[in-house]
Amino acid sequence: xxxxxxxPRNKVAVTGGKVTLSCNQTNNHNNMYWYRQxxxxxxxxxxYSYGAGSTEKGDIPDGYKASRPSQENFSLILELATxxxxxxxxxxxxxxxxxxxxxxxxxxRLTVL
Amino acid sequence: xxxxxxxxxxxxxxxGLPVKLNCTYQTTYLTIAFFWYVQYLNEAPQVLxxxxxxNKRTEHQGFHATLHKSSSSFHLQKSSAQLSDSALYYxxxxxxxxxxLYFGSGTKLTVEP
Numbered sequence: 511x512x513x514x515x516x517x518p519r520n521k522v523a524v525t526g527g528k529v530t531l532s533c534n535q536t537n538n539h540n541n542m543y544w545y546r547q548x549x550x551x552x553x554x555x556x557x558y559s560y561g562a563g564s565t566e567k568g569d570i571p572d573g574y575k576a577s578r579p580s581q582e583n584f585s586l587i588l589e590l591a592t593x594x595x596x597x598x599x600x601x602x603x604x605x606x607x608x609x610x611x612x613x614x615x616x617x618x619r620l621t622v623l
Numbered sequence: 624x625x626x627x628x629x630x631x632x633x634x635x636x637x638x639g640l641p642v643k644l645n646c647t648y649q650t651t652y653l654t655i656a657f658f659w660y661v662q663y664l665n666e667a668p669q670v671l672x673x674x675x676x677x678n679k680r681t682e683h684q685g686f687h688a689t690l691h692k693s694s695s696s697f698h699l700q701k702s703s704a705q706l707s708d709s710a711l712y713y714x715x716x717x718x719x720x721x722x723x724l725y726f727g728s729g730t731k732l733t734v735e736p
Contacts, residue, residue, distance in 0.1 A: 514667075541722045550632065552713060552728040553668070560722065568723070600667065604722065611658060612724060614667035 513537070514615035516601050522621045529588040531618050533601030541604045542584040543612060544568070544576060546597040553600065559584055591622045625650040627716050629727035636704045637735055644699040644730045646714035657690055657697040658724065660713040668713060672699070704734045 514535045523529045535542065543558040555568030557576035565576040573595060575587040588595055598619050604612040626649045636642045648657075656675040660668040674681040674690045674697065681688055688699045697714060714727040 543723070550728065552629075553726045555723060558723060610717070611670045611673060614669065616667050 514601055514603050514613055516599075516615040516618050518618060519616065520619045522623065523588075523591045524623055525592060527591050529591050529595075529620065529622075531586040531588075531599055531601075531620070533584045533586075533615055534582050535584075535601075535603040535613075535615075536582065537603045537605070537613060538581065539603035539605045539613075540581070541612075542578065543602040543604070544574075544584070544586045545600045545602065546570070546595075547600060547617070548597050556586065556599075593622045596620060596622045625652075625716065625718065625725055627714050627725050627727040629712075629714055629730050631730050632728070633731050633733070635733045635735060638706055639703050642701050642704045642708070642732065642734075644712050644714075644732065646697045646699065646727055648695050648697070648714075648716050648725075650695075650716065650718060652718045653692075654718075656717040657688075658715040658717065659686070659688060659697075659699050660715060660726075662711040662713070664710070668711075671712070704732075706734050706736065708732060709734045 517532045540561045544556045545553045554570050556574050559565050559578040577585045598617050600617050601615040602612040628647045659672040661671040662668040672681050672683050672688050677692045686701045690697050711731050713729045715724040
């Protein structure tokens with residue numbers, strides 16, 4: 511069954527530490543996305559990718575890096591985590607250009623102390 | 624710029640009564656696709672409805688929505704709300720030649736007995 515999976519599902523990090531969130535998809539989609547979800551702000555796009563080796567900045571990329579080493583995998587990297595990055599992070603995959611839906615993973619709850 | 628607006632952050636309705644969640648948008652593109660995503664507690668967002676045809680009613684799981692380009696709206700409605708409809712609902716806009724979705728800020732629907 512096609513799916514988007516994320517790891518870890520929960521993470522507690524310390525301020526200034528490095529955090530890597532991983533995403534894997536078996537949908538064979540070219541496009542992958544990282545969002546964060548906060549009450550009152552909804553889903554905000556951090557980074558996305560058109561395919562292996564590509565990353566693009568979304569609406570709120572500051573403080574985040576992304577890596578797409580293969581079609582299936584897309585990582586979100588917080589080099590120096592801050593408490594303001596405490597949030598729920600969702601990965602999604604999608605195919606083609608406009609008009610296609612995105613399929614979301616189960617989310618990662620990150621707490622930065 | 625392109626944007627999606629959901630004016631109500633919280634909507635509470637009594638079971639069995641009708642419910643309407645508002646969504647308006649702003650874009651310069653003529654060809655667009657719209658989605659309603661639903662997110663149940665501790666789950667991932669998933670597509671509820673999709674439409675790209677002006678003035679055509681789209682239905683799924685008892686919900687319906689009609690894209691009205693004349694009023695830039697894609698409101699979500701249901702004639703009889705169920706307790707199981709309690710969730711977070713997002714409206715999202717997709718434009719041609721773009722791989723990203725523009726999400727509204729979300730509306731939390733609570734259906735009370």
